[in-house]
Amino acid sequence: MSKAKASSPKAAEREHTRTGMSKAALKQDFLDNLFYIQGRFREVAAPHDLYMAAAYTTRDRLLQRWVKSAQAFKTLHARTLCYLSAEFLLGPHLANNLVNLGITGTAQEAGRELDLDFDAILEEEEEPGLGNGGLGRLAACFMDSLSTCQIPAIGYGIRYEFGIFDQAIEDGWQVEKSDTWLRNGNPWEIPRPKIRFPVLYGGHTEQYRDQNGQTRMRWVPSWEIDGVAYDTPILGYGVGNVNLLRLWKAEASESFDFQAFNVGDYYGAVHAKIEAETISKVLYPNDEPEAGKELRLKQQHFFVSCSLQDMIRLHLNTVGPLDTFADKFVAQLNDTHPALSVAELMRLLMDDHAMTWDDAWETTRRTFCYTNHTLLPEALETWSVALFERLLPRHLEIVYEINRHFLDEVRMRFLGDEDHVRRLSLIAEDGERRVRMAHLAVIGSKAVNGVAALHSELVKSTLFKDFYDLWPEKFHNVTNGVTPRRFIVVSNPRLARLISDCCGQDDWIRDLDKVRELESHAESTDLQAQWKAAKLAAKRDLAAWLKQATGVALDPEAMFDVQAKRIHEYKRQHLNALHIVRCYQRLKQGLVRDPVPRAFIFGGKAAPGYFLAKLIIKLINAIADVINNDPEVNGFMRVVFMPDFNVKTGQRLYPAADLSEQISLAGKEASGTGNMKFSMNGALTIGTLDGANVEIRDAVGEENFFLFGMTAEDVHEKQMGGYRPWDYYHGDHELKADIDLINSGLFSHGDTKLFRPLTDNLINHDPFMVLADYRAYIECQHRVSEAYRDQQHWVRMSILNVARMGYFSSDRAIREYARNIWDIEPTPIDL
Known part of the structure; x- marks a missing residue:
């Protein structure tokens, strides 16, 4: 009898339920994965073993949908979006995938019956630190929404290997620790060792004649490495669609030189392996030294070269000739990090696939779209021509040729205007000659978009004005959004249940506009009571976690005033700190009757080489140390810095916030997405008219938003007129008293010089106009306190904030991209 015929009815039933969604199937698969993959049985399994078994059990249920999706996309030749990003700040996978599969409740019940601590298993997951902040988090939200909106991607x-650093706070200072997120394995990824591509560096180029007698260029590199694919399935919510996240690991083409080893050169024998693996070793190496700049450029070329070679491979295998490449694929450049794609695709099409310049350029410009994420000049990447030539000689030739063709067009359009030519050139000639990557992205793309209405207008009127004058039809706006799956359903299950109960169904999880139903219940005392209880419970959870993590005890009944984002001068955490010092002084001087208790909560990381940002963290912690230990005031105010702010800790923070601090200088924040996450969870916003704050205020109603400060136009006028922060320092006695108190040594154990670099910069330079907005901010904070006294009104405003946030779902953003920029239709995959 054959082995197949020997299968019993019970075995056949078991096979049928291998990836079933029932409680029984989940329990059996969990135990199987614990035994057959982890090599453990229940009694001896460590917490991490239990997490890995749960992760594999969940992943098993993704794979069938993933394979089915891939087969359908291949058969249908589905037009596909390729999202090129140096960052994907994904956050933990397990809870999110359970939500998207629709089995969170079933999994919890299965866990209880197996005597498992479900929350402890979720807590065991290591966050993939593959991003620095908003850019990477947006990419992760978009991947979730692309699958949910059924867009092939x-x-x-x-x-x-090492992501964004783990942040510890020692003596008030930020200390960076290695983020070893892969040390215990990653159950969500599938290695693809057969999918590997060579990536070339250095050397020189040479001309030759091909078999048809055509003159062509050949790149003769001095060294090459391989990029190897690692795949992670990204499931949509409530759909059969699973898209692919493909990340590249650098490996030496030949990892071990046996001859060198035989002659005793043991280091030399593995040198190529060490050198190659450095490229994918760490996210954003410090680029202050020249070696750091070189490594970052190597990283960018590495990932765009692998990605484009993979896209070409897929096209040749599924569609055919490359003249239809731009019909099959559209590639979105997430900021300038992947801008090298423009030159690399030209190289691959011409040098490896014998396309003419004109055909390659037509294909390239039809393939790429570019998202700009910043107006800050220092964040717009440029590379020295010397470095470019040393590492990527063929690409520099292509950049020069693109520039020659483009500037001929500019000269014809703007006759005799060489200043226009200078401003638009791909090569900056003032000082050291540099390649302007943002210019390359604009010239080589069919569409350019900003990420909020104000930002997109400033892109057109300031940053890329000359390009906008040339190609106005190329410029678009797509306001950012965030996924409600992770940032409401996973982060805030109490609120999610309330919304579902109030709206009568769960449809809002895929169509956030449906939370508008809450608005008709905003006056309900029953809903208000439940709403307040859900917020208080979230505050208690956060307070307990912060007490354990920092030792600081917060009163959950106090207002939780939160600023959590990357630490940067333009985000103005030091303005917030000045307000805290003002509150402290007023309380000490007995100027406040019946104060509204507040807990000031900060979170965020400073770039390792950014001294003033790290000094701001020290100042916040120094202020906290004094206030939290002063019995005269610590019953009314506490200050705490949440260490290692990331997606995982953010999921604790967003549900608990009462007040969201979005106080950047107007015109500096492209969009912001933290503002959306806080508001979606019922926090009210105090903010400037900057980034997406403008649209959030329009959506939730100006009466439900605490606005202060200058507009972008005011800022521009003040800059043009000559801004004098010294005048503000001497013209406002409270502002002067706050800065002087910081300089007095009260917050630095008598050291009057510690915070001088920060305060001197404010008084003498103040590039982000903290002092100009100080008075308006202080007065607005007084309005916040008064509003918080009326809890019934505050809760009503909170309900309306959530009800009116439907526009800020990343699903809406993806649908706009697909319709207006990518020209991609959904491809539904049946469940």
């Missing part, structure tokens, strides 16, 4: 990036 591949995300391409780097599989960093």
